[in-house]
Amino acid sequence: MSESKKSEYWRWKEYNWKNPEIPDWHGSLVTAGVDVGSTSSQAVIMVDGQLYAFASMRTGADSPCSALDAMNWAMDGTGLAIQDINFTVGTGYGRVNVPFANKTVTEITCHARGANCIYGPTVRTLLDMGGQDCKAIHCDEKGKVTSFLMNDKCAAGTGRGMEVIANLLAVPIEKIGEMSFNIEEEPEPVSSTCVVFAKTEAIGLLRAEWSKEKVLAAYCAAMAIRVVRLLERNGMEADFAITGGIAKNSGVVRRIEKLLGMEALKSKFDPQIAGALGGALVARDLVEKKKK
Numbered sequence: 001m002s003e004s005k006k007s008e009y010w011r012w013k014e015y016n017w018k019n020p021e022i023p024d025w026h027g028s029l030v031t032a033g034v035d036v037g038s039t040s041s042q043a044v045i046m047v048d049g050q051l052y053a054f055a056s057m058r059t060g061a062d063s064p065c066s067a068l069d070a071m072n073w074a075m076d077g078t079g080l081a082i083q084d085i086n087f088t089v090g091t092g093y094g095r096v097n098v099p100f101a102n103k104t105v106t107e108i109t110c111h112a113r114g115a116n117c118i119y120g121p122t123v124r125t126l127l128d129m130g131g132q133d134c135k136a137i138h139c140d141e142k143g144k145v146t147s148f149l150m151n152d153k154c155a156a157g158t159g160r161g162m163e164v165i166a167n168l169l170a171v172p173i174e175k176i177g178e179m180s181f182n183i184e185e186e187p188e189p190v191s192s193t194c195v196v197f198a199k200t201e202a203i204g205l206l207r208a209e210w211s212k213e214k215v216l217a218a219y220c221a222a223m224a225i226r227v228v229r230l231l232e233r234n235g236m237e238a239d240f241a242i243t244g245g246i247a248k249n250s251g252v253v254r255r256i257e258k259l260l261g262m263e264a265l266k267s268k269f270d271p272q273i274a275g276a277l278g279g280a281l282v283a284r285d286l287v288e289k290k291k292k
Contacts, residue, residue: 012040012173012245012272016055016073022047025080029287032074032085033110033279034067034101036094039131039159040245043070044276045080049284053078054273059131063094071100087287089279093132105282107275108135108148114278115241116143119265124237127227127256127264128274129246131159134227136234143278149234151226159245161195162252165219168199169212177250180216187214189222198222216251224255231260240264247271 028047035042037059044054055073059066067090071082082088082100090098091110098104111128116139126137134151166173187210190201198219205215223246242264246252248271257263269277 012056012248014057016053016076018053018077019051022050022052025052025078025084029284030080030085031280031283031287032071032088033114033276033281033283034071034088034090034098035092035107035110035273035275035279036063036067036070036090036098037107037131037275038093039163040272041066041070041092041094042273042276043067043074044273044280045074045078045085046277046280046284049281051269051277053080054270054276056270056272059094063097064099067094067098068100087283089283089286091275091279093130102283103286105279108137109145110275110278110282111135111243112137112139112145112278113143113281114274114276115139115243116141117277117281118243118267118269118271118274119239119241122239123241123265125231125235125240127231127240127242129159129227129242129244129252131245134230136227136231138234138237143281147234149230151230161198161223162219162246162249164195164199165202165216168202169206169215171212171216174248176216176220177248177252177254179213180220180251181254182213183211183217186221187218189225190218191222220249220251221255223252224259227252228256228259236260236262238262243271243274245272 025047033044041059042056045052053074088101090101090104092107095104121141128135137148138146
């Protein structure tokens with residue numbers, strides 16, 4: 001297998017979407033949020049406070065280009081141009097590199113606001129599992145942050161850490177969750193909290209004739225333990241929700257739920273768009289505030 005082919009295992013599906021129930025945006029308040037993360041970028045467009053279109057794609061080497069690419073893909077087929085958007089908020093790891101943003105807002109603020117929209121006003125504890133960091137967030141019924149805590153500067157327990165393992169094992173990242181439960185009994189978690197060492201440990205386990213499923217279970221368990229410790233340090237309060245790409249990994253999510261003794265809220269929305277969605281909502285608030 002060629003290296004270029006193998007490197008695709010860590011990629012989540014890139015896609016865009018347009019709301020068929022909003023036929024026309026002309027004469028409406030159009031706001032946008034662009035979340036440039038360390039590994040993926042999302043752009044969300046809202047029309048009069050309703051989700052109108054979004055795009056989710058891989059972040060490239062150039063953050064300004066990634067922001068523009070995501071926005072252009074979200075606008076594809078809508079007839080919109082950037083100048084038609086009343087206000088845009090940039091957020092995420094690369095928020096200062098969104099050249100067309102009217103304002104930048106932290107991803108903590110935007111994820112809380114986005115989760116409030118996606119999961120409803122009962123959310124009080126939020127886990128944002130991003131590409132390079134992990135955040136435990138408390139918010140009120142309006143999605144306003146009341147406290148938060150971040151992990152240390154290490155990719156373990158984050159999306160990038162899972163991508164490394166997916167690539168190592170040559171397993172499509174969207175299949176990791178279900179595969180991690182295809183085991184006879186739950187193994188001990190990998191011992192290291194460092195991605196480099198966890199990768200080395202995983203190689204050793206494979207050489208010891210562990211199945212890929214068992215290695216994935218051990219790594220998912222280690223990730224779950226790590227983020228639960230973060231959540232407990234910040235304090236747990238129901239209802240609980242997860243945003244970010246790891247929220248789509250059942251192998252991590254179900255193990256988090258078991259450790260907490262609490263189920264995470266479910267939604268039809270893609271949890272990866274929470275930051276950009278929150279940005280678009282903040283943008284709408286700022287426009288409405290200026291009108292008063």
